[in-house]
Amino acid sequence: MPVLYGTHVESALMLGTAGYPSPRILADAFARSGAGIATVSLRRETGGGQDFWTLVQSLGARLLPNTAGCHSAREAVTTAHMAREVFATDWIKLEVIGHADTLQPDVFELVQAARILAAEGFKVFPYCTEDLTACERLLDAGCQVLMPWGAPIGSGLGLNNPHGLRALRAAFPDVPLVIDAGIGLPSHAAAAMEMGYDAVLLNSAVARAGDPVQMAGAMADAVRAGRAAYLADPMERTDMAVPSTPVLGKAFL
């Protein structure tokens, strides 16, 4: 199980809380997933009022407030301060969006915000790209976890750049890495875990499924299977065939 900022988390699946058909389905999806962490958006979900806060606090998952919808370091830092008061936690999923169509993170503003928040004692979980230099800067800024995107938020495309994500894993073998965003299917989540990622954070794939509760269970199974496969040290790939059945001598004719 992942260890994030010194805390052992029960499951390598993290779930978002936005966009479910109903509060009941949200609660059932969490129960089925066994997710160890629930991310909540201070800015997007305040519309739900007290009932929503009561619901998320009853999910049995550790809350990870996020700064979804922020477009500058300043805005994200202010939102993080508010989230710390509302949720009484210094954990923050730091999102600073840089591009309207792709919701790609603005890594320049992200590093700036991460440096400020880490210096203030926040445990920063930055939503970033797989860019090695940006990730290095985030670590220098005080982040102890990185959350590279799989694909644009809400796209369901999976892992757009598996080579880059593999390179990131290899570059930072001791840093907890969480794939955040773009997961559409259990096979995407399993692929991330098979690469050696420590956890997967997703929202849309479950919330927008025809049966969110069933999909939550499927994602949990996929994350477990992917992790088990990684730990089993998968075979090397080769371009040429390697006979799987040894042949000794020749058959009698």
Ligand SMILES: CC(=O)[C@@H](O)[C@H](O)COP(=O)(O)O
């Ligand atoms: C809920 C949340 O934090 C999202 O910003 C996150 O990035 C999930 O993305 P998907 O909805 O693509 O899973």
